[in-house]
Structure formats: structure tokens, C-alpha cells
Amino acid sequence: MAFAAFATAEAQPQAPRKRSAIALVLLAPGIAYLVLFFLTPLVSLLLTSLQVQSEFGDIGEFDYAFNWQNYVDVVTSYWPHILRSFGYALVATVLALVISYPIAYFIGVKARSKPLLQGILLVLVIAPFFISFLLRTLAWKQVLSDESFIITSLKALSLMAPDAHFTGTPFAVIFGLTYNFIPFMTLPLYTTLERLDLRYLEAGGDLYASPATVFRKVTVPLSMPGIVAGTLLTFIPAAGDYVNASRDFLGGPGTQMMGNVIEANFLVLLNYPAAAALSIILMAAILILVGIYVKRSGTEDLL
Amino acid sequence: MSGEGQAGAVLGGLAESEQLEQRPQPTRDRPRRGLGRWLLPTYVTIAFAFLMIPIVYTFVFSFNDSVKSNIAWRGFTFDKWLNVCNVEGGAVCQAFGNSIVIGLVATVLATTLGTMIAIALVRYRFRARSAISLLLFLPMATPEVVLGAGLAAQFLAVGVPKDMVTIILAHTMFCISFVVVTVKARVASLDPALEEAGRDLYGSPSQVFWRVTFPLLLPGILAAALLSFALSFDDFIITNFNSGSVSTFPKYIYISAARGIPAEANVIASAVFLFAMILVITVQVSRAAREKRLAKLG
Numbered sequence: 001m002a003f004a005a006f007a008t009a010e011a012q013p014q015a016p017r018k019r020s021a022i023a024l025v026l027l028a029p030g031i032a033y034l035v036l037f038f039l040t041p042l043v044s045l046l047l048t049s050l051q052v053q054s055e056f057g058d059i060g061e062f063d064y065a066f067n068w069q070n071y072v073d074v075v076t077s078y079w080p081h082i083l084r085s086f087g088y089a090l091v092a093t094v095l096a097l098v099i100s101y102p103i104a105y106f107i108g109v110k111a112r113s114k115p116l117l118q119g120i121l122l123v124l125v126i127a128p129f130f131i132s133f134l135l136r137t138l139a140w141k142q143v144l145s146d147e148s149f150i151i152t153s154l155k156a157l158s159l160m161a162p163d164a165h166f167t168g169t170p171f172a173v174i175f176g177l178t179y180n181f182i183p184f185m186t187l188p189l190y191t192t193l194e195r196l197d198l199r200y201l202e203a204g205g206d207l208y209a210s211p212a213t214v215f216r217k218v219t220v221p222l223s224m225p226g227i228v229a230g231t232l233l234t235f236i237p238a239a240g241d242y243v244n245a246s247r248d249f250l251g252g253p254g255t256q257m258m259g260n261v262i263e264a265n266f267l268v269l270l271n272y273p274a275a276a277a278l279s280i281i282l283m284a285a286i287l288i289l290v291g292i293y294v295k296r297s298g299t300e301d302l303l
Numbered sequence: 304m305s306g307e308g309q310a311g312a313v314l315g316g317l318a319e320s321e322q323l324e325q326r327p328q329p330t331r332d333r334p335r336r337g338l339g340r341w342l343l344p345t346y347v348t349i350a351f352a353f354l355m356i357p358i359v360y361t362f363v364f365s366f367n368d369s370v371k372s373n374i375a376w377r378g379f380t381f382d383k384w385l386n387v388c389n390v391e392g393g394a395v396c397q398a399f400g401n402s403i404v405i406g407l408v409a410t411v412l413a414t415t416l417g418t419m420i421a422i423a424l425v426r427y428r429f430r431a432r433s434a435i436s437l438l439l440f441l442p443m444a445t446p447e448v449v450l451g452a453g454l455a456a457q458f459l460a461v462g463v464p465k466d467m468v469t470i471i472l473a474h475t476m477f478c479i480s481f482v483v484v485t486v487k488a489r490v491a492s493l494d495p496a497l498e499e500a501g502r503d504l505y506g507s508p509s510q511v512f513w514r515v516t517f518p519l520l521l522p523g524i525l526a527a528a529l530l531s532f533a534l535s536f537d538d539f540i541i542t543n544f545n546s547g548s549v550s551t552f553p554k555y556i557y558i559s560a561a562r563g564i565p566a567e568a569n570v571i572a573s574a575v576f577l578f579a580m581i582l583v584i585t586v587q588v589s590r591a592a593r594e595k596r597l598a599k600l601g
Contacts, residue, residue: 034476039438123583130533132552282448286446
């Protein structure tokens, strides 16, 4: 949504922009705030990631240094978590896209002639946002627990091994990530599909393309901005999430992601340099991936 | 940015969707036979049922006559709704109250700063525009853990103790970009002729702003404020890094998840859910009514 807004707002015809001192007055406070509380913290994070343990200090006391070794250390100890973060996020993003596309298509295209139905369905898509994210995830934990109706029925039907669990497995974490980010995928998809000119689809059909070909060659390319925005809005928060993978929620000891180890290092072990180095790795990897992705999908005007 | 975060973006989107564009009208629907016609509606119905499961679960279990943990169903009661604050010395309500205060202050700050930026971006020419756009975009593309850890590292380096103030500073930071995006769309759709008319009628710049521009921007600003509040209220990850010993509603849930969430938390979440839904539906219905009126006039 946000990405889409960034791309479209400029398109409107506008009165010529003036050069004025007022601009400075309007911009200065907000920009100063972001420099102070967004940009400087990133620099702090970078500096912290290079710190060394104080020689005679307590746990959690560090001195500024230029200790690249921290990066080597966190990669050697946490490479499974790093791979898991991006792997889970990737699978969840693909699943969310596959699940959301038909929903968005139905709301944006099929329900276009019925504004009331469209409105109701949109409200239903965003309804999960109005109930705490953590409680939603915990609800799934209960609904899919070993004693739950769903899991006991699956076991009774021999679709699941009698001693198998669902919660605590990678499947559960990916399930949770997918569920929680479906609305982020559906909304940008809906925004582009809602503006889709159906005459293009008809033209495709008139030229003897099968419905499948029309979908592949016309609908999907035209909805690319929504697909890019939706996958980014899903992938970025999913890769950094640590609630779904947490042991008290849907995860287990073998499902910890980067977010979990950053949290543990920062808030429990007080190993700030390790947490900072992991954060920098996460941020850098995401920026690189997003850059490549946006370039490859040909929607550079997004930024 | 955060999961539950961008969430609110929708609210903004909803409120802004009123700039009606001439969207292509649907033409004849190709008649399809048998199964194919029902496939998509059936899928969508199942998908929505799936999306609603946790909401229904949370709501139903707010009526559970639970003793300590709220896992097994022990019977129906209104008790938890009537005595929300009676559990654990009111810890849930304390956390809820903190969340409201933090949400309100962060919303006022972020909406003010963000609206000013949005006006400047649309109306004025200035140097370093692309750098500023990037600075506004980046917080939305940064994972919440990184935002949270970064701020916490900075507060640590400067020696600021973590409390309500640090939470508010953090929330304001990540809300600003979303406010800018929401309000910017509104400023861009504003007809400059209206302000010109105000000036022609000898309105001073401040009169023109407060009597013409601001009222016209108000729907966008309100949408942005609503969005900020929703983002702040449900934020957990950034809060967790910058809250010290202060509790918020999401943090309370995270911490009690290990020993079991009391049904009272479900009560608060359900009440917030109902309130938000009523708000959104009212806005939708009143917009539909207004559009109908305008259509009649036109």
C-alpha cells in the first residue's frame, strides 16, 4: 500500500512547485526527527557492531573498536538462523501470493459492479489488523495444538503420524507468517487489480487466447506493481519477525530466526555487538535483495 | 517495516480511496458453465472463513470461565467482561492504559511532523528532494527488529534510560513515513484554485491555510492519525527493544504467553476490535451515503 502510494502520488497534475523558505520550515522538524531517531540509530548500530568486550568490564560493557571479527563470529554461530529467516520468509511470501491473488482478483474485478460487496470484503480483509497480532498468533497455537480438534481428527484419519506435532515445527512458523501477512499481500494486489482495464482481457480472448494464456500474458503483467509491492510488504517484515518463530508462539527450539537471536543477544545475553552485527546483516541483505528484485521486475519508479 | 505495522496502511488507503478515478467500467461478463463459475466464489468464501478463525477464537474465549490459563473451554461467563481489571492487580488494564497514552502522544507528534513534510513535498521545490524521499521511504523498508535494535543501541550509547518517553520517540519515528504517504495523496488531489480564490479574497496566508487548506486536508490527516494510532497500538517488536520495564498491551501478551494469557486480555482485544470495526463501517457507510448525495446533485 505504502509502496503503491509512493509510486502514484506524483502522477497527479499539479500547480507548479514554488521555491520558498516555507519549505524549509515545513521540512526541518520532521527531517531532523528522522535523522536523529532513524539515521543516527543505524550509525549507532554499525558502531556497536564493531565493539569489543571491555577488558575489565562486566557483562554488557563494551568499548568502541573496529572489530570485524564480530561479523565472522555471528555468521559462524548463526548461519542456520540467517538461512532460516530468508527461507521461511520466501516460502511464506510465495504462499501468501498464491492464496491472496484469487481473493484480490475477486474483490477487485469480479465484485467491481457491486460496491457494497466490495466494501464488506475489504473490511473483512483488514479485520485481522484490528485484533492484536500476538493474540491472533496465539489463537492459531491453540487451534492447532496437539489436543485440538483439527490435529486429533487428522491423526484419527491417519493423515498425520500419531506422535507428530504441528506447533513447534517449521511448518507452523511458515503457516503463521503466511497467515499474518496475507492482508499485506491482498491489499496492494487489490489496488492494482481494481484499476485493471478489462477490455485488455477481452481483447486477449478475441484474439483466441485461452483464459489461461490471457491470465499469464495480460492479467499478471498488468498487476505487476501490486505483486511487487505485496511481496515486499510481506517478505521484509516476515524475514525480521520473531514472534511466530518464538517458542511461546508457533515455533520451537529448531525454528529460531534471525529476529529471535537478535532479541536474545540484545535483551537477554546483553551481547550488543552480536545483536548489532546481525541487524546490520539483515538490513543489508534485505536492501540488496529488494534492490535486485525491484530492478528485475522492471518497476524502478517504485522508489 | 512491521507486520502488524503496515497493517494500518490500509486504514489510510481506505480513507483515501475516495478520490474517484474514472476506472474502466466492467463490460459483459463471459458466461461460464458449471463448475468454473462457482470455483472462485467458493475459494474466496473458504479463504475468508480461514482469515476469521483467530478472531472468532479470541472473541469466543473472552467469555470462557477460565481459572488461570485460558486454554480449555470451561463454560460461558460474562464475568471477564464485567471485571476486566480485577486480574493480577489490574496488570492488563495498566498495560492497556500505557498503550493508549503512548498511541495518542505518538499519533499527535507523527501526524504533525508528517503533515508538514507532505505539504512541503507536494507544494515546494527544494534541494535534495530525492535524498529526502529516500529518507522517508527507508523506515518503511527496514525490518522492525533493526529499527528497534538501532534505537536501543543509540539510547544505550547516549545513556538514556528506557521508559515511556523512549517508546513514544520510537513510535513517532516509524509512524512519520506512513503519515507522509497518506497525507501526500490528499495534498496532491487538492485543487490549487481554491486557495487562490482565498488569496484573491484578501485572505492572509495563515487565514487561507486554516480556513481553506486545512479543512480540505482534514480527511487525509484524520486517516493518517488513525493509521498512526493503529500502528503504535499494536506494535510489539520495536517496543520490546525500547521499553525497559514499562508494559504495553502487546508486550503484556508476549510476556504472559509463557504462563498463559488471562481471558481478560481477550476481552480487551475483542472490545478494541469491535470498536475499530464499528468506526470503519461507520466511515464506509457515511462515505457511501455522501457519494450517493453527490451523484444525485451531479
